[in-house]
Amino acid sequence: MADTAIAHGHDSGHGAHVTSTGLSNNKLAMWMFLGSECLLFGGLISTYMLYKGRVNSGPQPDQIFDIPFTSVSSFVLLMSSLTMVLAVSAAQRKDDRNTNLWLTITALLGATFVGGQVYEFTAFYREGLGFTTSLFGSSFYTLTGFHGVHVSVGIIMLMALVGMISRNRIPGNKAESVELVGLYWHFVDIVWIVIFTLVYLIPS
Amino acid sequence: MAIIERPSSEVAIAGGSTVGVKPSEALGVFKRPAASTSWRDWIVTVDHKKLGIMYGVAAFFFFIVGGLEAVLIRMQLIAPNGKVLNADQYNQMFTMHATTMVFLFVMPMAAAFANYFVPLQIGARDVAFPRINAFGFWCFLFGGIFLNTAWFLGGAADGGWFMYAPNSSTLFSPSHGIDFWSMGLQITGIASLTGAINLIVTILNMRAPGMKMMRMPIFTWMVLVVQFLLLFAIPVITVALFLLTFQRSFDATFFDVASGADPLLWQHLFWIFGHPEVYILILPSFGIVSEILPVFSKKPLFGYPIVAMSGAAIGFVGWGVWAHHMFASGLGPVSVTVFSMATMAIAVPTGVKIVNWVMTMWGGKLQFTVPMLFSIALVVQFTIGGLSGVTHAVAPSDTQQTDTYYIVAHFHYVLFGGAIFGLFAGFYYWWPKMFRKQLSESLGRWNFWLMVVGMNMTFGPMHMLGLQGQPRRMSVWTEARAGEGFFNLGFWNRISSIGSLVLSLGVLLFIINVVYTHKSKKVAIAPLDPWDGRTLEWMTDSPPKEHNFDTIPTINNLDEFFHRKYAQDATTHEITQVATAEEVLAEMNAHPDEHIHMPSRSYWPILLALALPIIGYGLIYNRVILAVGVAMVVATMFGWAMEPSTAADDDFDPPAPGDGGGHTKELAPLG
Numbered sequence: 001m002a003d004t005a006i007a008h009g010h011d012s013g014h015g016a017h018v019t020s021t022g023l024s025n026n027k028l029a030m031w032m033f034l035g036s037e038c039l040l041f042g043g044l045i046s047t048y049m050l051y052k053g054r055v056n057s058g059p060q061p062d063q064i065f066d067i068p069f070t071s072v073s074s075f076v077l078l079m080s081s082l083t084m085v086l087a088v089s090a091a092q093r094k095d096d097r098n099t100n101l102w103l104t105i106t107a108l109l110g111a112t113f114v115g116g117q118v119y120e121f122t123a124f125y126r127e128g129l130g131f132t133t134s135l136f137g138s139s140f141y142t143l144t145g146f147h148g149v150h151v152s153v154g155i156i157m158l159m160a161l162v163g164m165i166s167r168n169r170i171p172g173n174k175a176e177s178v179e180l181v182g183l184y185w186h187f188v189d190i191v192w193i194v195i196f197t198l199v200y201l202i203p204s
Numbered sequence: 205m206a207i208i209e210r211p212s213s214e215v216a217i218a219g220g221s222t223v224g225v226k227p228s229e230a231l232g233v234f235k236r237p238a239a240s241t242s243w244r245d246w247i248v249t250v251d252h253k254k255l256g257i258m259y260g261v262a263a264f265f266f267f268i269v270g271g272l273e274a275v276l277i278r279m280q281l282i283a284p285n286g287k288v289l290n291a292d293q294y295n296q297m298f299t300m301h302a303t304t305m306v307f308l309f310v311m312p313m314a315a316a317f318a319n320y321f322v323p324l325q326i327g328a329r330d331v332a333f334p335r336i337n338a339f340g341f342w343c344f345l346f347g348g349i350f351l352n353t354a355w356f357l358g359g360a361a362d363g364g365w366f367m368y369a370p371n372s373s374t375l376f377s378p379s380h381g382i383d384f385w386s387m388g389l390q391i392t393g394i395a396s397l398t399g400a401i402n403l404i405v406t407i408l409n410m411r412a413p414g415m416k417m418m419r420m421p422i423f424t425w426m427v428l429v430v431q432f433l434l435l436f437a438i439p440v441i442t443v444a445l446f447l448l449t450f451q452r453s454f455d456a457t458f459f460d461v462a463s464g465a466d467p468l469l470w471q472h473l474f475w476i477f478g479h480p481e482v483y484i485l486i487l488p489s490f491g492i493v494s495e496i497l498p499v500f501s502k503k504p505l506f507g508y509p510i511v512a513m514s515g516a517a518i519g520f521v522g523w524g525v526w527a528h529h530m531f532a533s534g535l536g537p538v539s540v541t542v543f544s545m546a547t548m549a550i551a552v553p554t555g556v557k558i559v560n561w562v563m564t565m566w567g568g569k570l571q572f573t574v575p576m577l578f579s580i581a582l583v584v585q586f587t588i589g590g591l592s593g594v595t596h597a598v599a600p601s602d603t604q605q606t607d608t609y610y611i612v613a614h615f616h617y618v619l620f621g622g623a624i625f626g627l628f629a630g631f632y633y634w635w636p637k638m639f640r641k642q643l644s645e646s647l648g649r650w651n652f653w654l655m656v657v658g659m660n661m662t663f664g665p666m667h668m669l670g671l672q673g674q675p676r677r678m679s680v681w682t683e684a685r686a687g688e689g690f691f692n693l694g695f696w697n698r699i700s701s702i703g704s705l706v707l708s709l710g711v712l713l714f715i716i717n718v719v720y721t722h723k724s725k726k727v728a729i730a731p732l733d734p735w736d737g738r739t740l741e742w743m744t745d746s747p748p749k750e751h752n753f754d755t756i757p758t759i760n761n762l763d764e765f766f767h768r769k770y771a772q773d774a775t776t777h778e779i780t781q782v783a784t785a786e787e788v789l790a791e792m793n794a795h796p797d798e799h800i801h802m803p804s805r806s807y808w809p810i811l812l813a814l815a816l817p818i819i820g821y822g823l824i825y826n827r828v829i830l831a832v833g834v835a836m837v838v839a840t841m842f843g844w845a846m847e848p849s850t851a852a853d854d855d856f857d858p859p860a861p862g863d864g865g866g867h868t869k870e871l872a873p874l875g
């Protein structure tokens with residue numbers, strides 16, 4: 001049929017159809033979304049950089065940061081990118097069992113990171129840094145909180161993927177769905193590397 | 205479900221939209237909505253054309269709301285010490301007027317045209333993500349309504365459309381108005397962002413064979429540039445709005461000067477969004493007139509690649525000029541110089557477009573139809589607004605002008621005289637395509653002239669008022685500052701206010717024209733190709749079938765439709781008609797694609813969008829409502845994810861008699 005040769009797509013993940021650019025609609029959309037997210041974090045990071053030294057009351061950044069602790073949780077998050085890669089490659093081999101295994105491990109590593117963040121937030125709060133304490137406090141919690149929410153959304157997507165793969169309810173291309181969640185997950189990790197460097201490692 | 209599961213030649217006979225599909229169950233929660241002709245179909249539709257019309261109707265409603273607000277403002281200022289509004293009401297009025305016009309009229313009206321015509325212009329059957337498209341529309345509608353409910357819940361936002369901090373804090377604006385404003389814009393922002401991703405993917409990925417980028421109609425090009433601007437500008441305003449909400453609702457300190465906050469943070473975030481935003485507002489109209497001028501000049505667009513590329517150039521340079529809105533804020537001489545230069549530079553690609561339009565008309569056989577009149581008026585009025593823009597690109601002169609009526613004059617010339625005139629040109633031009641009837645040309649002429657006179661009468665005098673020093677956003681002016689003779693403030697204020705009534709009359713005539721066209725028996729069905737169009741959207745039925753094209757055309761030329769109707773003699777260069785529009789269409793429809801699988805209707809988009817204002821009310825009033833809203837988001841997203849975008853094969857009605865059966869294997873999924 002003539003129209004199998006034309007560009008058409010789906011929001012259900014029929015990545016296999018021919019498109020004008022050759023990229024599937026879903027993948028192109030994910031790239032666009034991540035491009036947009038760059039500016040979201042760009043705005044939040046700029047706000048933090050502007051305000052990190054502005055402490056009228058409450059603790060200064062270097063008084064509360066626990067670099068070794070955060071380094072460990074950052075490492076955990078980085079490792080989750082590795083396991084995500086393994087999940088994607090398993091999905092491309094159509095190996096559902098290993099896909100699910102690696103996706104679950106990725107989600108667990110992500111959850112560990114979020115747990116670490118919750119712990120860190122409570123510790124900072126006890127040391128006197130509330131959301132409203134100072135400009136530093138407001139902008140720190142907003143930036144890292146936004147990132148934490150992104151990781152949490154990622155975990156939900158991973159778990160949903162595991163559930164849908166095991167019940168065989170993924171519409172369209174399974175490997176591509178895993179790859180898309182993977183793209184998002186790597187993006188969130190990269191953002192964390194930037195945040196970790198700018199917020200924790202560079203002294204104010 | 206919009207599934208057409210039989211040879212489309214039959215569908216064509218059936219009218220294209222009523223093919224029955226049995227409702228099946230998705231998730232066991234809802235039955236999938238089936239196709240119907242009742243109002244319910246509009247709620248569950250994912251058809252880009254229906255959504256385009258819905259965007260248009262809703263946006264026009266907000267246009268009337270914003271227009272009434274504007275008239276109230278002008279009535280307050282018609283005479284010294286006006287008593288129509290008190291200062292507080294006046295603040296709410298100008299804030300909501302601007303917010304409504306920018307976010308709830310011009311942006312969604314551009315989305316209406318983009319939704320309806322981009323798939324047609326590139327030879328696609330729908331957008332890339334139809335359900336997300338529907339979701340975007342509902343977000344816009346519910347966000348806009350949410351924003352306006354503030355009027356009845358203690359007062360609307362009152363900080364001006366740019367909502368400068370710290371004036372936006374609870375100390376200076378204790379009502380919930382600004383909370384509604386920031387959350388409402390957050391919701392409409394979701395509409396813009398999802399729409400942007402959707403249209404970018406559609407334009408890049410779903411072009412018909414042979415539809416190279418440099419063969420796309422200019423309107424599609426401008427829509428593409430606008431979607432990229434939205435893609436990168438919306439997240440910036442999102443950040444700003446979050447900071448504002450956190451400040452007002454959770455006592456964060458972002459704009460609290462006592463804690464050492466920098467009020468310029470808001471200004472930078474707002475204008476990094478805000479300047480690209482003005483191009484988001486104008487470029488769709490530039491696209492529309494770039495379609496119309498060639499059609500009524502009987503010539504191809506002069507310098508097509510230059511028009512496309514200057515649009516893209518505006519898109520890039522538009523990111524580097526935001527601080528020209530902040531010349532008076534003490535940025536320092538270096539920044540001011542840099543931004544001043546950059547702003548003058550951006551006038552260049554803008555001027556290039558004007559030259560192209562004029563050259564398109566030059567030597568053409570001009571037909572002064574109503575869409576053409578609106579387009580020409582855009583070129584003239586936008587040029588005036590662009591020139592006053594250059595006068596405030598010059599920073600020293602801007603310090604005289606900023607925050608006066610001169611600025612108000614500038615942006616109304618570009619926005620009303622430019623963007624809105626372009627949209628009206630689009631109404632008249634595309635009406636016969638969308639509704640099979642052509643709006644009356646004679647009423648249209650009244651509509652046009654009243655709007656031109658009204659617009660120039662309202663905003664022209666504002667140049668004078670501003671240079672005389674009348675500040676913007678003041679609820680009264682006094683006799684004491686009125687000035688002498690020609691420079692008398694009272695005189696020009698009166699002219700301007702009367703002008704606003706003339707302008708309103710013009711808009712009213714448009715509404716009358718629409719009612720007349722559709723109610724009067726005297727108005728005949730419009731011909732298939734009433735303007736002798738050039739682009740692909742005219743190569744469809746009026747209105748187009750649900751699946752747009754029976755066969756997807758193969759594109760060999762820029763202005764493909766024109767080239768199918770006309771041929772040029774190789775030696776004499778004489779252009780002769782070789783086919784009528786009807787013949788071109790009949791030839792295309794002669795061998796329709798066998799199976800066209802359209803995306804299915806869905807309940808989830810409207811339900812998910814409905815949850816968002818509930819979250820908004822929850823954040824403002826009550827944590828229980830908040831919890832309900834969040835639960836609704838989770839549930840609807842889950843339902844959405846589990847519902848395939850195209851119904852399963854066993855969802856279809858049994859094959860129609862004579863359909864031979866057995867075709868289901870070679871479904872061509874689409875959309």
Ligand code: HEM
Pocket residue numbers: 366482483485486528529547548550551554589590591592593594596597602605606607611614615618619622623
């Ligand atoms: C030739 C191109 C243009 C130039 C050089 C230009 C320049 C400027 C400058 C320097 C200002 C700030 C003045 C002040 O506040 O003191 C301004 C304000 C404004 N411009 Fe333009 N402009 C141009 C085109 C446009 C277009 C195309 C639009 C929209 C369609 C637009 C909409 C606005 C608006 C809405 C404001 C006022 C914002 C506010 O203060 O509320 N301008 N323009």
Ligand SMILES: [Cu+2]
Pocket residue numbers: 478479482525526528529
């Ligand atoms: Cu600007």
